[in-house]
Amino acid sequence: MEKRDEKVNLKNGEIQIEASKYEPFGDEHITREIKLPSSYGKDRLVAMVRDPWWIHAYWEITAQKEKAIRDEIERTGKHFEKAILRIYDITGVKDFDGKNANSFFDITLENMARNWYVDIGAPGKRLCVDIGIMTREGVFYLLARSNIVTTPRFGMSDILDAAWMLSEEEYWWLFGVSGGFGVGKSSMEMRELFQKQLKEWVSSGGMLFSLSSQMLAQKR
Amino acid sequence: MEKGYLAFVLHAHLPFVRHPEHDSFLEESWFYEGITETYIPLIKMLDSLIDEGVDFGLTISLSPTLIAMMEDELLNNRYRKKLEGLLELSYKEIERTKFDPRLNNLAKMYNNIFKESLHIYVDKYHCRLMNAFKKFDASGKVEIMICAGTHGFLPNMEMYPQAVRGQVKIAVDTYRRIFGHSPKGMWLPECGYYPGLDNILKEFAVRFFILDTHGILFAEPRPRFGVYNPYYCKSGVAAYGRDIESSKAVWSAVEGYPGDFSYREFYRDIGYDLEYDYVKPYLNCGTGRMNTGIKYHKITGRTDHKELYDPEAARQTAASHAGNFMFNREKQIEYLFAKLGRKPMIIAPYDAELYGHWWFEGIDWLNFVIRKTCYDQKVFKLITPPEYLKKYDKFQVITPSFSSWGWKGYSEVWLEGSNDWINPHLHMLIERMSELANRFPRAEGDLEKALNHLVRELLLAQSSDWPFMMKTNIFTDYACQRVKDHIDRFNTLYDMIKGNRIDMNWLNRRMQQYNLFPEADYRVYKTE
Numbered sequence: 168m169e170k171r172d173e174k175v176n177l178k179n180g181e182i183q184i185e186a187s188k189y190e191p192f193g194d195e196h197i198t199r200e201i202k203l204p205s206s207y208g209k210d211r212l213v214a215m216v217r218d219p220w221w222i223h224a225y226w227e228i229t230a231q232k233e234k235a236i237r238d239e240i241e242r243t244g245k246h247f248e249k250a251i252l253r254i255y256d257i258t259g260v261k262d263f264d265g266k267n268a269n270s271f272f273d274i275t276l277e278n279m280a281r282n283w284y285v286d287i288g289a290p291g292k293r294l295c296v297d298i299g300i301m302t303r304e305g306v307f308y309l310l311a312r313s314n315i316v317t318t319p320r321f322g323m324s325d326i327l328d329a330a331w332m333l334s335e336e337e338y339w340w341l342f343g344v345s346g347g348f349g350v351g352k353s354s355m356e357m358r359e360l361f362q363k364q365l366k367e368w369v370s371s372g373g374m375l376f377s378l379s380s381q382m383l384a385q386k387r
Numbered sequence: 388m389e390k391g392y393l394a395f396v397l398h399a400h401l402p403f404v405r406h407p408e409h410d411s412f413l414e415e416s417w418f419y420e421g422i423t424e425t426y427i428p429l430i431k432m433l434d435s436l437i438d439e440g441v442d443f444g445l446t447i448s449l450s451p452t453l454i455a456m457m458e459d460e461l462l463n464n465r466y467r468k469k470l471e472g473l474l475e476l477s478y479k480e481i482e483r484t485k486f487d488p489r490l491n492n493l494a495k496m497y498n499n500i501f502k503e504s505l506h507i508y509v510d511k512y513h514c515r516l517m518n519a520f521k522k523f524d525a526s527g528k529v530e531i532m533i534c535a536g537t538h539g540f541l542p543n544m545e546m547y548p549q550a551v552r553g554q555v556k557i558a559v560d561t562y563r564r565i566f567g568h569s570p571k572g573m574w575l576p577e578c579g580y581y582p583g584l585d586n587i588l589k590e591f592a593v594r595f596f597i598l599d600t601h602g603i604l605f606a607e608p609r610p611r612f613g614v615y616n617p618y619y620c621k622s623g624v625a626a627y628g629r630d631i632e633s634s635k636a637v638w639s640a641v642e643g644y645p646g647d648f649s650y651r652e653f654y655r656d657i658g659y660d661l662e663y664d665y666v667k668p669y670l671n672c673g674t675g676r677m678n679t680g681i682k683y684h685k686i687t688g689r690t691d692h693k694e695l696y697d698p699e700a701a702r703q704t705a706a707s708h709a710g711n712f713m714f715n716r717e718k719q720i721e722y723l724f725a726k727l728g729r730k731p732m733i734i735a736p737y738d739a740e741l742y743g744h745w746w747f748e749g750i751d752w753l754n755f756v757i758r759k760t761c762y763d764q765k766v767f768k769l770i771t772p773p774e775y776l777k778k779y780d781k782f783q784v785i786t787p788s789f790s791s792w793g794w795k796g797y798s799e800v801w802l803e804g805s806n807d808w809i810n811p812h813l814h815m816l817i818e819r820m821s822e823l824a825n826r827f828p829r830a831e832g833d834l835e836k837a838l839n840h841l842v843r844e845l846l847l848a849q850s851s852d853w854p855f856m857m858k859t860n861i862f863t864d865y866a867c868q869r870v871k872d873h874i875d876r877f878n879t880l881y882d883m884i885k886g887n888r889i890d891m892n893w894l895n896r897r898m899q900q901y902n903l904f905p906e907a908d909y910r911v912y913k914t915e
Contacts, residue, residue, distance in 0.1 A: 347631030
């Protein structure tokens, strides 16, 4: 690491970009200051699944778009109140059009927020997100709509496969064993253990199944 | 007749790190350490198993970036020098420790390891480790899987199927170039899966992948055999779920074998312990200290006081842990066989670098497990995932659940406060890539070259290693710089292409620096 610090200092002086075959970008490569674009001039809102309960959304709204909407609000005699994210539950909804969601809730955005982690509260949902402006008069003006995301279910599916049926007891046994709670327990014990484990997993934010990334962290 | 099967899957991956512009570069050591401590010992083990005709099956996943590094002349030359340096250091160590017989024996042990590694690396495989893996592929005992392109975390690209296609296609093409046939299995980076991903695997004729346990358990409809059987997705691609018991035995920091007090201590290395001027020529980091790989102590206990390592005692522990592992699998498989109504299939996936690098005795352990399983018991056999599909006519069809094997089981490691800033850029790069692919469906010459290089920059920016390092705060500066560098170069080249003023000098230099993926093909990003 020190080596690269040295290079930074060198950079303050002068950098000689060596032209030899294996020195294509010289010292500039890894130490140069890179300023990434703060925006790409496109109106967009992207939703991503983080886990069964949370989604992430980020957005970029161009100044032109915002101005157009603000102008329209003014033209119709309404008043800007706040920017919001509107999260629609569209589980089971076909051809979502902004009006046919099962339900929705709003999040008030603080100034300058460019992304948000949204607590959905329940797993297994199909969701869409709008960003827009809410007027004092209670009218919502859309700035951008996201892609549709589906959060995973958390737990055993309720859907059974007629060709591959087991009794409820047997399923619990199987899940308990697969879940690593040892062998030789009754299915009722397994059921309790499994549900307890799932709850702990949720509340502690810890992990039931995944041990690897910690090891990876040590590895590096 | 056996009652079930066990499939070890070792996933080997490192991000593409190659810095010709520096004489030595700290992060390149990941690759050098991986070769000395994991890949060569693994190759040595597989060679002996195959030569002796041991009946076994083992699955290895190789990432395209790791393959690219293994095939790279510059890195191979550097590694060879590095290994020769280590050998020289070990001779000095034999001399330095000559009045301390125990330490002296350890110095000799390393001397032997480096001599043998050099022999395997240079004489046997001519500085191309892929020669070994090609041989294993042809042996019929080892199933070589490929891993998606640059180890991009695919659920974070779900909304851009063309990006997932890009990761999958470059992987399949790399594999074909090296092995001369298509891969059967694809390792999903971090086991990251979302429903529908298998459709893209199907497009590229990939036939199986591996999920974390809950990816199968939470599948729809309910899986009839838990994780002890493969399933088909509707696409026809087979999905296998990780077994927790066999994972824990090795992975767990608390219960796992690698924590045994007689095993070698990872954190005591002469790169830190000895006088700086003495070890400096053998380090790879300019003025700092780092590991050399020569470590003389054992874990000893939960104490800072570390005693000298005893290789023979450690080897016996590894043998006994192997016996324990085998015994537990026998019991597990007998129990499951009696209740399941089918021969259970246990999938045991691990990061390859855990073996040898992190857990020094890990390869010995694996070697013992394989040999004991072959000769000392009859309850189960070692096979590869595709072999099991021949055992039965019918498998249940399910849709696995979104999942990963990362902390908390989903996307959080690669999507959280420290690293979420990369997504707006990475996604925009995908859109730009598709914009140009749509606009130039039949590019030729310099334009085609430029478009294909855009693919490289995009893929390299997408490695899951970078957000992982940001999240874990390890090599964060390097990770941030790499992501920014690739995004910036991508955008520069994108502007050049759009402005019809490609600087071929610039492009050629950049292509020399990032010289991987000769088959990069921008057309896969077409969306129209």
